[in-house]
Amino acid sequence: RAKSQGKSRYCVFTYDMYQQAIKLLQLENDLKRAIERQEFIVYYQPIVSLSTGRISGFEALVRWQHPSLGMVSPVEFIPVAEETGLIASIDTWVLKTACRQLRNWQEQKVIDEDVSISVNLSVRLFSQPNLLEIIDQAWRKIQLNPQNLKLEITESAIMDNSEAAAVILQQLRKCQIQLSIDDFGTGYSSLSYLHRFPVNILKIDQSFINAVEPNPRNTGLISTIINLAHTSEMKAIAEGIETPEKLAQLRDLGCDFGQGYLFSKPLAAKSIVDLLASAPQW
Ligand code: C2E
Ligand code: MG
Ligand code: MG
Ligand code: MG
Numbered sequence: 563r564a565k566s567q568g569k570s571r572y573c574v575f576t577y578d579m580y581q582q583a584i585k586l587l588q589l590e591n592d593l594k595r596a597i598e599r600q601e602f603i604v605y606y607q608p609i610v611s612l613s614t615g616r617i618s619g620f621e622a623l624v625r626w627q628h629p630s631l632g633m634v635s636p637v638e639f640i641p642v643a644e645e646t647g648l649i650a651s652i653d654t655w656v657l658k659t660a661c662r663q664l665r666n667w668q669e670q671k672v673i674d675e676d677v678s679i680s681v682n683l684s685v686r687l688f689s690q691p692n693l694l695e696i697i698d699q700a701w702r703k704i705q706l707n708p709q710n711l712k713l714e715i716t717e718s719a720i721m722d723n724s725e726a727a728a729v730i731l732q733q734l735r736k737c738q739i740q741l742s743i744d745d746f747g748t749g750y751s752s753l754s755y756l757h758r759f760p761v762n763i764l765k766i767d768q769s770f771i772n773a774v775e776p777n778p779r780n781t782g783l784i785s786t787i788i789n790l791a792h793t794s795e796m797k798a799i800a801e802g803i804e805t806p807e808k809l810a811q812l813r814d815l816g817c818d819f820g821q822g823y824l825f826s827k828p829l830a831a832k833s834i835v836d837l838l839a840s841a842p843q844w
Contacts (some may be wrong), residue, residue, distance in 0.1 A: 589642050592628065597655055601627050604659045605828035608837070609680065609799065609821045612813050615844040619678035619712070621821065622660035623828045624652065640684070649684040657681050658700045661711070663831055665704045672838045680712040680742060685719035688727050697739070712740040712763065717749025720759060728758060735760040742799070747787060756794060763819075764791045768802025771812075771822070785815050792816070809844065 596602055606620040626634040643649040664679040687693050701711060713734065720727045720743075731741060742763035747770055766787050773780045784800070791798040800812045803822030812820060825844060826837060 586642060589634075589639060590646055593626075593639060593643055593646065593648050596626060596628075597651060599629075601629070602652065602655060603627060603830065604656055604663065605830060606660075606663070606834050607821060607828035608826045608834075608842075609678075609819050610825050610844055612809075612817055612820050617673075617677065617825075617838070617842065618819065619680060619710075620664075620834070621680040621714070621828075622656055622663075622682070624656050624682075644684055644686050647686065649686045650690055653682070653684055653687055654696050654700070657697065661700050661704045661706060664710065665706055666831075667835070667838075668706075670835070672835055675707070676710070678710045678712055678740070680714050682714045682744065683719070685716065685722055688715075688719055688723040688730060693730060694733055697734070698737070701739075708738040709740065712742050714742045714744040714765065716744050717746065717755075720755055721749070724755065724758075731759050731761075745801075747783070753790075756790075761794075761796060763797045763799060765799045765801055765821075766817075768822070771800050771802045771808060772804065781811070781815075784812070784817075788815050788817050791818075 603625045605623045605625050607623060608617045609619040609621060610616065611618040624636050624640075626636070626639055628634045640649065640652075643652050660679050660681050664673075664677070667673045667677075668675060687696075690696070697711075697713075701708060715727075720731075734741060740762045741760060742765050743761055744765050745767040746764040748767045764787060766784060770780060770784055770787075788798045790796075797818040799819040799821060800808075800817045801821050803809050803812065803820045803824045805824060808822075809820060809824060825842075829837065
């Protein structure tokens with residue numbers, strides 16, 4: 563920022579940066595108490611099977627209801643939580659909450675037994691020696707079928723800790739938990755890890771789906787990712803579907819699942835029950 567401001571070119575620390583730093587410190591401080599103060603909420607966004615047009619699962623997305631700042635986006639606080647190490651307890655809380663919620667919906671009979679829950683895991687959790695224990699506890703306690711749990715990790719989470727990740731991922735697979743690569747196509751370009759790690763699902767990043775000007779090259783890229791998934795016995799999910807045209811295009815390309823505002827924004831659990839009551843189909 564200093565560079566673009568001409569005169570203050572040589573400023574090392576501007577007032578703007580000072581305010582940024584203060585805000586960060588405040589977030590960091592407040593984040594520490596957010597769990598015990600019950601300020602986090604999990605929202606759920608439907609994942610739709612493009613072949614049946616029905617909801618096949620949900621992605622759990624955390625929200626922070628800050629007492630004075632209002633709703634803080636995960637885009638803002640997840641990086642702070644990662645830096646401070648608080649992410650492990652947040653992700654663990656989200657995992658438990660989402661598992662309980664799925665069980666709850668099953669008991670209320672608002673969903674079928676095969677509907678799944680997807681939970682995001684930060685790269686930081688992969689250096690957590692007791693990650694498997696955490697997952698096992700959250701899951702087994704609630705007595706859910708492990709096949710209904712999908713863990714979403716990014717390419718960089720795998721590549722940054724590839725040794726540890728390989729071990730953890732193999733163990734997770736042994737428990738029959740499903741693994742998704744989130745934001746696929748935006749991380750490292752090396753695809754060799756796909757053979758080494760037991761991945762089940764590629765989530766095509768929404769930047770490909772929502773390209774400002776759709777063009778043949780972009781469509782080719784999406785198609786390539788879908789084919790890559792299928793030739794490696796994986797499934798593909800398109801993120802960020804916002805229009806019926808996009809949905810039609812992705813169906814034509816043979817994409818397995820879709821997620822996006824066209825179907826539903828992420829919603830609080832209560833609103834999901836209302837949505838399900840209308841037996842939506844696309
Ligand atoms: P993500 O896992 O790739 O989640 C998808 C994001 O895209 C969500 O943003 C979702 O609200 C948004 N989205 C879904 N459909 C559409 C659409 O049609 N159009 C547009 N423009 N956006 C759409 P959200 O909820 O703000 O989350 C942002 C990111 O924060 C997530 O990206 C994930 O990386 C991270 N995150 C969220 N919850 C958690 C969590 O519990 N743990 C960790 N470690 N990360 C989380
Ligand atoms: Mg995700
Ligand atoms: Mg994503
Ligand atoms: Mg993302």
